[in-house]
Amino acid sequence: MADSIDCAGESIPWKEGLTGTEIFSSDRTVIAMWLNGEPADLSRELNAGDSIAPITIDSDAGLDILRHSTGHVTAQAVQELFPGTKLGIGPYITDGYYFDFDVAEPFTPEDLKAIQKRAAQIVKSGQTFNRVVVTEDEARQRMANEPFKLELIDDKGHASDGDSAVEVGAGELTVYENIDRKGEVVWQDLCRGPHLPNTKLIGNGFAITRSSAAYWRGDQSNASLQRVYGTAWASKDDLKAYQDRIAEAERRDHRKIGAELDLFSFPEELGSGLPVFHPKGGVIKREMEDYVRARHIEEGFEYVGTPHISKESLYYTSGHLPYYGENMFPAMSVDEVRDESGQVVKDGTPYRLKAMNCPMHNLIYRSRGRSYRDLPLRLFEFGTVYRDEASGVIHGLTRVRALTQDDSHSYVAQEDAGAEIRHLLNFVLSLLRDFGLDDFYLELSTRDEEGKKADKFIGSDEQWTEATRVLEEVAQETGLELVPDPGGAAFYGPKISVQARDAIGRTWQMSTVQLDFNQPERFELEYVAADGTRQQPVMIHSAKFGSIERFLGVLTEHYAGAFPVWLAPVQVTCIPVADEFNDYLAEVAAQLRAAGVRVEIDDSDDRFGKKIRNASKSKVPFTLIAGGEDRDAGAVSFRFRSGEQDNGVPVAEAVARILDAIETKAQV
Ligand SMILES: [Zn+2]
Ligand SMILES: [Zn+2]
Numbered sequence: 160m161a162d163s164i165d166c167a168g169e170s171i172p173w174k175e176g177l178t179g180t181e182i183f184s185s186d187r188t189v190i191a192m193w194l195n196g197e198p199a200d201l202s203r204e205l206n207a208g209d210s211i212a213p214i215t216i217d218s219d220a221g222l223d224i225l226r227h228s229t230g231h232v233t234a235q236a237v238q239e240l241f242p243g244t245k246l247g248i249g250p251y252i253t254d255g256y257y258f259d260f261d262v263a264e265p266f267t268p269e270d271l272k273a274i275q276k277r278a279a280q281i282v283k284s285g286q287t288f289n290r291v292v293v294t295e296d297e298a299r300q301r302m303a304n305e306p307f308k309l310e311l312i313d314d315k316g317h318a319s320d321g322d323s324a325v326e327v328g329a330g331e332l333t334v335y336e337n338i339d340r341k342g343e344v345v346w347q348d349l350c351r352g353p354h355l356p357n358t359k360l361i362g363n364g365f366a367i368t369r370s371s372a373a374y375w376r377g378d379q380s381n382a383s384l385q386r387v388y389g390t391a392w393a394s395k396d397d398l399k400a401y402q403d404r405i406a407e408a409e410r411r412d413h414r415k416i417g418a419e420l421d422l423f424s425f426p427e428e429l430g431s432g433l434p435v436f437h438p439k440g441g442v443i444k445r446e447m448e449d450y451v452r453a454r455h456i457e458e459g460f461e462y463v464g465t466p467h468i469s470k471e472s473l474y475y476t477s478g479h480l481p482y483y484g485e486n487m488f489p490a491m492s493v494d495e496v497r498d499e500s501g502q503v504v505k506d507g508t509p510y511r512l513k514a515m516n517c518p519m520h521n522l523i524y525r526s527r528g529r530s531y532r533d534l535p536l537r538l539f540e541f542g543t544v545y546r547d548e549a550s551g552v553i554h555g556l557t558r559v560r561a562l563t564q565d566d567s568h569s570y571v572a573q574e575d576a577g578a579e580i581r582h583l584l585n586f587v588l589s590l591l592r593d594f595g596l597d598d599f600y601l602e603l604s605t606r607d608e609e610g611k612k613a614d615k616f617i618g619s620d621e622q623w624t625e626a627t628r629v630l631e632e633v634a635q636e637t638g639l640e641l642v643p644d645p646g647g648a649a650f651y652g653p654k655i656s657v658q659a660r661d662a663i664g665r666t667w668q669m670s671t672v673q674l675d676f677n678q679p680e681r682f683e684l685e686y687v688a689a690d691g692t693r694q695q696p697v698m699i700h701s702a703k704f705g706s707i708e709r710f711l712g713v714l715t716e717h718y719a720g721a722f723p724v725w726l727a728p729v730q731v732t733c734i735p736v737a738d739e740f741n742d743y744l745a746e747v748a749a750q751l752r753a754a755g756v757r758v759e760i761d762d763s764d765d766r767f768g769k770k771i772r773n774a775s776k777s778k779v780p781f782t783l784i785a786g787g788e789d790r791d792a793g794a795v796s797f798r799f800r801s802g803e804q805d806n807g808v809p810v811a812e813a814v815a816r817i818l819d820a821i822e823t824k825a826q827v
Contacts, residue, residue, distance in 0.1 A: 165210040173207040180356065182211070189213040190360055191224050191353045198224065200290050200353040216360065217393040226251035228288065228355040229278075229365045229391040234258045235337060235346040236277035237387065240270075246348060247307050247375060247384050254401060255390035259373050261307070262385050266370040274387065275367040281337075282361045286345065288354035289336040298332045298349060307375060307382075308349045364398040365391035407663050413715035414555040420720050420778065422728070423556065423711075432553040432560030434708060439728035442757065443714075444707060446726050448541060451565050451590065451703065458586050460539035460567055465519035467543060471509040476681055477518040482650040487514045488547045516542035517675075517700055520568040521682040524696075529686040531572065534696060535579055539567040541707070556712030557667075563707045569699040570684065576626075576697050580633045580655075580672055583701045587657055587670040588637070590703050593824055594714060595723060596669070598660040600640035603631055604647030616650050622676040626697075627653045630674055651677040654700075661717040669710065673700040721778040721800055723826040724817070731817060732774045733760040733795075736767055736786035743790045747783065747810055754818055771798070780827045781817055799827060 163170045166182060179201035183189040191198055191214040194205075198220050205211065214220045230249040237260055238244050247259025266274070293301065295312060302308040315332065335354055337346040355361065367389045375381035392398040409415075417423045422440030429435065436444050452462060471490050474480040479487070488511065495507030513519070520538045529536065543563045552558055571579045588599065605627050606616040616623070634641050634655050648654055654673035658666045675698045678684075688694045704710035714722070724730050731751055733744040741762045751758040761770045774782045782798040788807065789795055795813050797805040808816070820827055 162207055164205055164207065167212040173205065173209075177205045178202050179205070179211060183213055186213065186215075188215040188217065190216045190221055190355050193220075198353050200288070201356055202290065216355075217397075222391075222393065223251045224353055224355060225361065225393065226254075226256040226389075226391045228358070229361050229389055230256040230258045231288070231335065231337070231346075231348060231350070231354065232278045232281045232358055232361060233274060233367065233387060233389055234260070234348065235281055236274050237262070238346070240273055240277055245307060246305050247373075247386075248311075249348075255368065255388060257386050257388045259375070259384040259386050261375075261382055265372070265385055266387065271367050271370060271387070278365070278367070279363070282358045282363075282365075284339060285357055285359045286337040286339050287357050288352075289338050289344075290352055290354070291334045291336060292331050293334050295332060298334060301334055301347060302349055305349070311349065361391065362393075363395045364393060365389060366398060366402070404663065408665070408716075411663070411716040411719045412555075413557075413712040416715050416720040417556070419776075420728075422715070425555070430560070431550050432548055432558070434556055434559060434561075440711070442728040443711060443722065443726050447594075447704070447707060447711065448565075450593070452539075452541075454586075454590060455539045455565075455567065458537075458582070459535070460537040463520065463523055463538050463540045465513070465516060465523075465540060465542060467513050467545075468510050469513060469519065471511045473518045473522075474511060474514070477515070477521070477678055478651060478681055479515055479518070483514065486546050486548075488512045488545055512545040513542070514544050514546055516540065516544065516564065516566045517568055517678060517698070518682075521678060521684060521698075524570055524684055525682060529570075529684075529696075531686055531688050531694075534686060535569050535571040535575065536696075537567060537569045539565070542566045556708040556715075559706075559708050562709065564702045565704050565707065567701050567703075569701070570679070570686075570696040571699065572686075572688075572694065573697050576674060576699065577629045577633055579699055580630060580674065581636065583672050583699060584633060584637060584655065584657075587672065587701065587703050591657065591659055591669060594710075594726075595717065595824075595826060596659040596661070600642060600658050600660075600666075601634050601637065602642045602644045602647070602656045602658055602668070603627075603634055604644040604649075604654045604656065606648045606653065607646035616648065618651065618677045623653065626674040626676060630655050630672075649673055649675075649700075651675045659713075661713065662719070665716075667713045669705050669713070670703045671701065671705070675700060718826075721826075722780075723824055724780045724820040725822075725824045727778075727780050728757065729759050729777065729779050730756050730821065731758040731781045731783055732777070732779045733758065733783045733785070734767065734770045734774060735760075735762065736784060738762070740785045740787075740790060744783070744785045744795075747785070747795055747813070750810065750814055751817065754814060756814075756817055756821070774798075775800070775802075780820070783813065 162173050164173050171182065179192040183201060192201055193212040193214060194203060195210055198214060216225055227250065234246055234249055241262055245261035247261065249256065249258035298312050299309060333351060334347050335350045335352055336344045339345045367387060370385055370387045373384050373386035375384055390401060392401060420439060421437050423434050423436045425434050456462065490509035490511055492507030493510045495503060496505035498504050523538055524536060541563050543561060545561050548558060548560055569579050606623055630653055652673050652675040654671050656668050657670040659669045660666050679695050679698055685693045685695055733748050735741050735744045744760055748758045748760045778800065780800065784796040784798055792807055794807045794809050797808060
């Protein structure tokens, strides 16, 4: 309608000069608005026919605006405290924001405190954010002392996204002014906005968190800048809850716990992203592997083995090259022959480190004729693969360069794909539950239909539509929440991934189930159907843990190092109250050991109290104590991680209790 605007589905009469400020004046939590689908300042003048909706401060879009606005205030504080500082970019990020500065000296912790204090004063002073549309010339005049901003203005037109999107982007150029109570412009920045109406709305839910070095536009050949990070929330309580989450995550950091409990390490000498498992970490890893191998075999999988390198040409057949090339380590030349002078007389054959197990499993499938009676053929192995991850993204065990997948490939008749995916998904969920993860949602990753990555996907439209339909149907049957992930598919087919929430509510992508029509075609896989015709199977890729390394990292954080009994490197520590009970406890330990329990006896010279503290620090599930009373009664006393005790338990009952906890995968 020509003389009205649409406000969240309701028609509001339009008049000259009408703004969102006026429309949403009665609701103080509304800090910006959707204007024809884009976030915008409330103060924007509306045109007849516009469609708007409120953005509240605690919504995702609202928090982004709050965080970016806090970035402006932080930058204003920095320029006031450190005159001559030049501005880089300052976008919002997950949970916060950063702002880059060209400053003479790196910021010290005291500097950051001073910035926080000054920013808080600016917040309180109630400056308004004022959007001004400017011409390029005007923008240059206003930003005359800001060389980086001038560069962004010059770039406008070339770059419509990327790191300068916050400042310029597509459309008109805008500057945001900060206006104080006297009506004076006290600060300004080149920015697309939107912003809060007033700095007061930032309140006391923000904190400057840290600073680090950064390069202009992330390029090491550019100027070195100082990046100040902050976090901002709709309330002080929300900020506190966030800070508690961060502290808890730090306490659970698997790299820290891995070192404390002597589980694994990341030797510099070995290279980045290449972990080693120490004996105690090796126990957990072995338990995981043994259990998962046994479960696969129960579920009809056959255990196979494949090498770590192969001819490069195999990956061209599979399509991993060139599609997945950037994640693979460079080729090495094998069987090259040189003469005495070093001249190549026979070219080598390029080989690659394995990045995926599927091509090799396809060769096992193809090694003989297959009939419909062989299907489903389910191949499984612990396949170690190597991925050339950028050193910047490598993180502990959760992002590594060498990882061992519990990888399986099911080859099935096309009409049985749905049933096999159902089988796999149920299998995956039951496995994760056995490891103590039971809060899941599913993500359905499909191909990018027409975006810029559309040509990254191989296969026909019909194949993709059918594969996506099958996955979606099976995913919905689980009754779990299903989140779409358009564009997130592998190049050869759509996938379902299982996202698990850990003990502190973080989500981790664990298992994946991928349907693939492409590799069977590329490898010319076939089977003889019941009617004697030759048919092509479909293959379903599935990794249940994702990788052993990553899963162990996630479990370490989920349990904060206090593993359930069946996974614990040491399950029982025996502590005699005094030396004279060493022999008695050694007998108990021998009984447990004979039953397959991982048991240690602390007969060191440490005092009793120290031994108890050491056992507690090692997070051992059961500590068994014995003194005179216990020995006389043929009993032991349990001490649990919580510090609680259960005294005078007859030895036979103690052994049975421990075995039961292992058997039932209990947490104690
Ligand atoms: Zn801005
Ligand atoms: Zn695969």
